[in-house]
Structure formats: structure tokens, C-alpha cells
Amino acid sequence: MFDDDRDPLRHFRDEFVLPDDGVYLAGNSLGALPKAAVGRVGQAVEQEWGRELVGGWNSAGWYEQPLTVGDRIAPLIGAPPGSVVAGNTTSIAIYQAVSAALRLRPGRRVIVVDRANFPTDNYMVQGLGELRDIGEGRFDDAAAVLLSEVDYRTGERRDVRETTARAQEAGALMVWDVCHSVGALRVDVSAADFAVGCTYKYVNAGPGAPAFLYVNPRHHATAENVLSGWHGHAEPFAFEPGYRPANGIRRFAVSTPHVLSFAALEAALDIWERVDLDQVRAKSMALTSLFVDLVGDRLELASPRDPQRRGSQVSFRHPHGYPVMRALIERGVHGDFRAPDILRFGFAPLYTRFADVREAAGRLADVLDRELWRDPRYAARLAVT
């Protein structure tokens, strides 16, 4: 424990591009570049697009990418083959999932959400029904319950099994957002009705990488895709005048996949095929626990102290959190800040070492103990924080 030499995942670090100096603890926001993605994206551009041209839709498998890549994401979230479609963005997948849930529960229009959900989740569905905060505790007239497995601010992890059962017992459909858990722990949304997630965080598929949508197979014949585009049609190349949904998960495809972004995702998934998710979770809990211990009482912990109740992220509160993070980033430790007062540190188990945790904690202690964050140049906000 806490020993890099005994870490069974240690060799994966060599497969990523990481800063020569400093510690990257923002993999919960944007995962690091897998070295193999350079060649894979280059191949998609130069060979597939450049040489195959329009033939790439067949020969390079572009047309099937949303399903073939979806099948490769499925093991990361406990889903069976043929139940995940990749593409678009998490926000759009949420819109599809909750719209479908409302149509499957025509007598209900309440959507239970958490005010602490990542905001876009709630923004996307606000026009679809009546939003109710989970704090009110009532599911019995809800069409859908939309929650994040891991809270983006505090890193707190919900009990997927218990919450899914509770929603379904009340007759609601359960929709999980696993953006902050996929690739960080052993996600299992198989019992849920829908799940959505992104691949640019712990999955390491690059900025704006395709999102994914899981639909429980029991809904494949009845759930409707409100974004009824041609790629979800039973015969897209028949160019029929009316929409006729495909069978299975394909009906949740919408339109032309972003092929170059898919190429990077494919390279990222090549790594995941060789990863044991139980080792990921064990290392994640050890990394975050070590950081919590080393920071000690210098900062107020915003994350659960029990590692079982955390994702792969540790958050602290500080009234001057923004300049603290800027001062720390200038010293090579890359976490991020979330308003109003949260310092976030993500620990991607595939490329973060225990030595990195010690180094980061040491530099953070320096910034805090010597009050380096009081330098006025750290006060000015950047456009995107």
C-alpha cells in the first residue's frame, strides 16, 4: 500500500503523455493523452479519410462506430453487449434518456434530480417535465430519477444499487450519470433503466470525446428516441420518407458520428481492455486516502472521509480557493477550482503514482503554510476555471 513498486497498475503510466515536471491531478476533468492515440488519430486522418475517402464509411468501420465502440465501453459500466451507443455529448444523451423515460411513464411528469447534479443535467431536462429535488424524498409520482453516481464537486459516491431499487420500486425509471465514475471505479448500471457518461475524464479519450448512452435491453422495443435521426432508422440507406426505428440500441443513434474524435476514443479503449477494474478501485482508494492524510487539517475536507463513499477525487473547501489553486498550479500541481470555494484533485489510477500524491501534498502544504496564494497576481479569474 502507498508503494509504487508494488502497484500492479504501475506499467500503464508509460502509455500516457504526462508533464515532465509537476503533477497532473485534473484527470477527473480531462484525462491525459494515451501515446497510442497520436498514431490512431493520425491513421484516421491520413489513411482513412485521406486514402479511403467516402469508402471509409464501409472499409474503416465509421458507420458502425457508435455501436462497436459502445460495445467496448459496456464492460466499464457493467452493461451487456448491444446496450450502449457512443456519440454526441453527455448533455444530449441525458435529453434522449429522460425524454424516453417520460414517454414510458405517460401518466407522470416529475423528474427527480439533485440540485448538486452537474448543472447541465438539470438544465437539459428542465423543459421536459417538473423538476423536484431529491431532498424532498418523494419518488412515487416520478417518471424519472436523474442522479450522478459521483458528485462532481465533492466526489461523494451514491449507492447505485440501493437508489436504483428505490426508484424502480416507486415506479420511476432510473437514469444514472456516470461521468465522474466511469474509468475510476467498477461502475455497474446494469439494473438501471438508462445511463449516460462522457469519455474525456478517466477514460482518457480527449477533449470533447464522444459520450455514451446505455439503455437497458428491456426497453429496447418500447423506448423512443426523441432525436429520431437517420442513423437510428431501421434502414437508413433506404431513404424512406418516414421514420421507422431500428431494433435494439441502434435506434438511439442519431446521426453522423464524429469520426476523428472516435479514433482517439478507440485508442483509449485499447488500454482499458487490459485493465482490472478492481485494481483501479483499490488503487484509487489508496491514492485519495493518502492525499487526505497528508493534507491533514490544513484544509476542510469536502469529500467523504470513508474512501468507499468517494469516487477518485478529493475536494477541500477554502474561502480563498481560487487563488490557492492558481498558486498551486504555478507550482506544477494541476487540480482545479469550482465555485464558490471548492479545490478539486482527481487521481486517475492508470497514471498517478503515490510519489505524485506526496509531491502534490508537499507543494500544497507550502502554498498554504507560507500563504503564497496571497500574491495579488492569483486573484484575477481566467475565462474558464
Place this chain on the structure above:
Amino acid sequence: MFDDDRDPLRHFRDEFVLPDDGVYLAGNSLGALPKAAVGRVGQAVEQEWGRELVGGWNSAGWYEQPLTVGDRIAPLIGAPPGSVVAGNTTSIAIYQAVSAALRLRPGRRVIVVDRANFPTDNYMVQGLGELRDIGEGRFDDAAAVLLSEVDYRTGERRDVRETTARAQEAGALMVWDVCHSVGALRVDVSAADFAVGCTYKYVNAGPGAPAFLYVNPRHHATAENVLSGWHGHAEPFAFEPGYRPANGIRRFAVSTPHVLSFAALEAALDIWERVDLDQVRAKSMALTSLFVDLVGDRLELASPRDPQRRGSQVSFRHPHGYPVMRALIERGVHGDFRAPDILRFGFAPLYTRFADVREAAGRLADVLDRELWRDPRYAARLAVT
């Protein structure tokens, strides 16, 4: 005329990767690779993602890409700065545009479409209102009129100015799909209410490149984005619990842009900054007219004979169109086939030579005159045609 040495656009051909042998006439489906895109995408992967990591949202301009790239697309469609947002797919942009139109015309629920629209246009909006074919001729109770400037099958071009005026005089909002015209002629949708289009055809931005959405500035304060994601929020990084739309075109942004796909689009747009669209249109009409003349009465012309009424595409009908096209592709001429009987040939003016037109017409004549398409191996359908 018909002389490559006198073509003012001839030097652009050197900026694209094209087949060593054969003629690529499917740029109306997927444009050729700009050589500069190889380096630009590589830079996005290796430098921006690999080195800047999460800092790329600021330092590499990722966050603003939907608007900065939108502003670079605007001149191609006659739109003013600040009126175009890039991202997602054409299907999704259609859903946003028509949803917004229906909310701007609350007393109306008819959407006038053309049965000859590219099918996804009609599929996407079928759940939003009552579809009526333009053949019925009534606009007076319509909320929106959704039409393609250039028909994907026949290449027929509609009169944008006349149709827009007619729709608006009837109190309807005009939504143009310019997928088959942007980059092929001087598009001007500035008087329309909305316009959508893709960038992977004549714009040459690669498979699954970002789409775009134009919203007439007169609607910026009142039009609603049904896909109300966090990137359309007035302050996305304030993480407010409720959605509050941004001012201007930004409110039509949805969520995280597909950064790697945007990189290729940026390289494609670098070329367009140096292109005179009037020269593009003049050459396009000359290319297509030459092909029509050379094919002569070997095939039934499905496109208008008047080049002013065509896009940059020529279509023919043949009862055995599928094996004819396969036989032709095997001889190095890459057009495509659309059910039931359409042979399509796209002429991208930036990289197609008059010599290519002559070569393609010669090989097509050979396939037809010698009935080479009767070889049984051309009968079997490929998955994507």
C-alpha cells in the same frame, strides 16, 4: 472555359490529398483531406491535449471554438459575425432550429417540409409538429418551413430568396438546410430565420465534422434553445442551479465541443479564407455542364439542365444504377448511388479539374457502352452505399 490552365482556382488542388489514379467525384458526400489538416489535428492531439491538458480550454481556445469557428463559417453562408454556432450534427441543429421556430409561433404547429428533403431533416422534426409536404402549397398556418437549398438526390437548387420571402409573408419561419450548397456556391441565408449545415461535404472538414446553426440576429433575444445545455448558459462556470440563457448566438451552444473534429474544420476553413465564392460557382457550373454534355444521351439526366438551377452535383437515373456505379468505382471514378435508381457525381470546385471530368465521362461511357456493369459481382450490395 473547360480549360484547367485558365482556371483561377487551379492551385487549390495542390492543397488536398487525392487519389493517385482515378477521379474523386464524391466530394458532395465527403470532401477530400486538406493536407494542412494532418498537421493541425496532430497539433491538437500532441500539443494541445498532450501538453496543455485541461489548460487547453483556455490556452488553446477550445471553449470558444463553437463561436470562433462559427464566425469563420458565417461568410460561406452570407451570415453576419455572431450569428453562427458550430458543433454537434446537422440533425441536432435541425431539431434546435425547428423547436425554436415552433416556440416563436405558439399558435401554429404545422411544419412544411419537402418529401424530397434529406430524410433525417423530416425524421428529426416529425415529433415536434404536424408535417405537411410543400407540394400542398399552403404556408399560411405554418410555424416553420424546412427545406434544402440543393436537393441531395437531384442536385436541384431552390431559390432561397423567393422561398424565404414567401414563407415569411405567410407568417412562417424559414429554416434552410445548406448541407449540399455550402462550399459549392455563394449561399446567402441572411434573410432566413434559421439555417443549418454540415462541413464534411464541400467544406472538406472530415468525416463527422461539426455541423453549424445560423440564427438570424433578430431572434437572438427571444428564440429558445430546447437543448439547454451548460455551454448555452449565461455563466456556465458559475454552476447555477437553474438555466439562464446567454445573450446572442451563444445560447444555441449545447455542451462540450468535439475538439479533435474541430481541429480539422479549422484547417479546412484556412483554405476558404482565400477562396472567391463567385469563382467557385462559375467553375462549378462549368464542371457540371461539361459532364452533362459529355455523358450526353447515354443516361437520363435527373438534375436540371440549366446550371443556374443546379448545385455542384449531376445526377442520372439508370434502372441498374447500383451495379453501374460499382463497375465505375472499380474503374477509379468515385461517385455514389442513392436508391432507387440515382447515380450521383459531385464536383468540388477546389480540387476537381476539367481533365477529371473528361476522364470520368470517358470511363462512364465505357461502362455503359460495353455493359460492363452486367458482371454479376457488381450486384451484391455493400452495407453503406
